[in-house]
Amino acid sequence: MLSQFRSRASDSGALSVGVLGVGNIGTVHLKSALAMPDVAVVAAADAVPENRERAERAGVERTYDDYAALLAAEDLDVAVVALPPFLHAEAVERAAEHGVDVFVEKPLARSTEEADRMLETATQAGIAVGVDHTLRYQPDMVGVKSAYEDGSVGHVPYASITRLNDGPLGRPPADAAPPSWPLDSDAVGGGSLLELGVHCFDVLEWLFGELEVRAATTGHTLDIDVEDAATVLLRAPETGTTVTLHCGSYQWEELPEVNTRLRLEGITGTITNQEHLPEHFYASAARAALENVASRVGAADRTVFGPTFYLQAHYDALADFVGAIRNGEEPPVSGRDGRRSLALAERAYDLAAETTATEIELPEVRP
Template identity: 75%
Template sequence: MVRTVLRRWTDSSALTLGVLGVGNIGMVHLKSALSMPEVTVPAAADAVPENRDRAESAGVARTYDDYATLLEHEDDLDAVVVALPPFLHADAVEEAAAHGVDVFVEKPLARSVEEAEEMLETAEEAGIAVGVDHTLRYQPDMAGVKEAYQDGSVGHVPYASITRLNDHPLGKPPADEAPPEWPMDPDAAGGGSLVELGVHCFDVLEWLFGDLEVVDATMGKSLDIPAEDAATVMLRAPETDTTITLHCGTYQWEQLPEVNTRLRLEGVTGTISNKDHMPGNFYAGAATSALTNVVNRFTGGETDVFGPTFYLQAHYDALEDFCEAIREGETPPVDGRDGLRTLELTETAYELAAESESEGDGESEDEAADATLETPEVTT
């Protein structure tokens, strides 16, 4: 029988969570959940044996090689984290809905607007909640920008820019090992850099400025790959009359930058930058923090698992907010509609980029034809 959101919390405030997919980001979610005081994680699923071994070493009692099998056998789950490749998100949400289990889905929510809408319809019919892991708004530097913007000290902001970069799935050159196939396949991933990184930017920009309109977009490739590894999008925020440029890219660097997202608001009386709100030495003290956490687990002290790395802390905070909303029977603060909205903006950007490219090709052909017609005949 499908359970509803209001079915639980009769005699305990603990939330039982499963993790579907314990690769890179899945392990982040798993370790986050394991460190939360009112969350238990009895099971995880992954098709890769090494990933299941890591999950067991982290403290999960049971692992499965298939997420559908986990959902079938784990009867007491309240929610699951869907940290699978995007092409599996829809099926995983459908399986969770069939068991009345709420879902926290890694971004992007889906590979397309149509797929996302079908997922949300399935969730609504089953009475389950959908949360999405859009974490930029949870980073302290972004929260600092929003606070500074809302206090009005820089006045009207006619222009803003955001850049988000990351390393390419191929890794730094030379690429010694082949990456997983799905990140290089736009059909499996939903696209390239704009889906991988741009959806985060769309989310945080609407969090700041309200609804956005996509004005123009271009896509680029620095490598011979199936999907774009760079995207530039021009946006407008009608509510605040702000023009925004967004650039995202996955590049094959030798060395990653310490901070991979830059946000800058150009106000009429001043400028706000996320650089001004970064925590000091945010990578420092990792070893000390790790040692402290080991001691705290034995003494019952409070853990700070992701203290040294604010990127991971943001994932922790996003999942914690989701769990708290589910515990209280409320809509997750970043829900499925937010995830759908980022995909709507993404698809519009892809469409405009394709139109521009098509028009550019057409103009080149016309210009070539005109040049042929205008070339004078040479006689000898």
Template identity: 80%
Template sequence: MLSSPLPFSRRTDSSALELGVLGVGNIGMVHLKSARAMDGVEVVAAADAVPENRERAERAGTPRTYDDYATLLGSEDLDAAVVALPPVLHLEAVERAAEAGVDVFVEKPLARSGAEAERLLETAADAGIAVGVDHTLRYQPDIAGVAEEYADGTVGHVPYATMTRLNDGPLGRPPIETAPPSWPLDPDAAGGGSLLELGIHCFDALEHLFGELEVRSAATDATLEFPVEDAATVLLRAPETGTTITLHCGSYQWEELPEVNTRLRLEGVTGTISNQDHLPGNFYADAANEALTNVASRVTDAEPTVFGPTFYLQAHYRALEDFCEAVRSGESPPIDGEDGKRTLELAERAYELAATGDDLADAEEGDERDDDTETEPEVSV
């Protein structure tokens, strides 16, 4: 893990941090516009293989665009880069950034596996570049509110907690008019389905609350005929706090998602804490107003606001802002590569238990039986 302060700081307080965005699809544009709204950060270039995405970046005020991220990294003098590419490209993009001496803020999942994440972090460490990961759920106002209330100790010990996170299905909301991107449905490109898309955000937020987690059991399901799961349920245990947690994440073909797609509830011995109690008082009015603003923007060909004071997207803004501040100060990012690797290791353990149909207790019992089995002595005749 990189120490703080970082020995590779290349900045002075008087200059703006020059940032490139690698991949300007949906989430890449969120990061691009977030960065453009920040003091002391200048987005100087963006890269994307899709011409329409490059045009969007140019309309948003990006001075230069490239059709290849490696060309961007070789052509621009950057301080940092946002890696918002499909997971299959994360390792290679970080390798190219390492060659250029550029710190990276990587969209989750950090990689497709723990082993690939380890290679990525070794490359970054050898080059002396910082790695931040976009695990934004802990920045979401309602989840942050739960963490603050739990830290106050008002509900005492929390023996049990539940968490649910939902999203649009892989085909998008009905009626389906355009084909979805192919890579999220390709396990070789994405690394997995809902467990990697949604679950690792939850793993990060839960470990932020309760400390290191153990996966006790897991089940996955593909409700549609796709090669990746669109639903996963995981039973977790936090040894440090003695908390058992049930987590469910799913990507469903609903016409309308719930207004709040994440639910977190802590059952304390003297009361409960729910993220529902930490929603802004004007949440629904603000959400409706923002939706109308974005619809109007699309009608007028203007770009919708993606970095502003909206409930969900401010978390991405704050995560990237913290990363940029860490880079500017020569410190380790608050959510670093080791955090990103840890969530992948939890997901891999869940996949392993789901595939075998076992839980951790069964596996441990089997290990004990193996250890207790005595070897028969050889008998010579």
């Protein structure tokens, strides 16, 4: 069966890439693309002057204050959409008008309804949509999957995953007001479940196949418009695995601590992601994190991007997408995958609205 996507393999020269949004994660994607062979970052767009200046210091020749203007003016193969969630749909629609494939920061959209419109637009235009679900690219998660698939712990009746990050307000003392959109439920579609939970849903389905949400609860530790904690009970029918998921944006992140804990309880043993961290992880990650922070704010912006543990996963995800585009293949983490994670989050929201935490019965697991 022929792919619906056109191959770029016969095109001469490097794939031309534009980065839409050069905030925190946009900078990661920008520097990842700049470090890739046979990729040319020809332009970047951001409404914030300081972010455009950052892109220029990194070596981007042309910057725009409007992503639509960039898409209209540049001849692109790929657009990286690193804009706030409320702009994802419009950006994909504009890219589709110009026949540009898109790599979209998670969550793909604010709802499955919005995602369906985006994917229909992409299908009609014949463009590919990829999503930046990076947990499956982290070496500790790859190690868990490999150990699980080799059957060393046998059947896995129970698993658990926890992902915690800094909240949208950041850690005190605050030296500047946070952006308003992460605190606006209309702009982001939700809180921790869409910011962090979708990553967990994606990696769990990567491990166990399609999931069913059985129960959920959400909570607020801060007086903000979106939830900053959520706990979800899931079932994987294909493997007969029960999974508990907890995500929250209430804990101050201490880099280079790994902010995701995954544990598989097999009948002959246990697999955890901590067992599969790279050798000398903490020493090397701390050093690389400092180097990356320095490169973002100083004259070293023109140096080659040196990914840390987390940034390497973003690099690999984008590189995988670029490779698929070059060969006319469906992205390894497609728009359908992003839509599936959204559907699980929506089901969790629905159940949380009608279920209290005390009504959730979790399976007993002995240590």
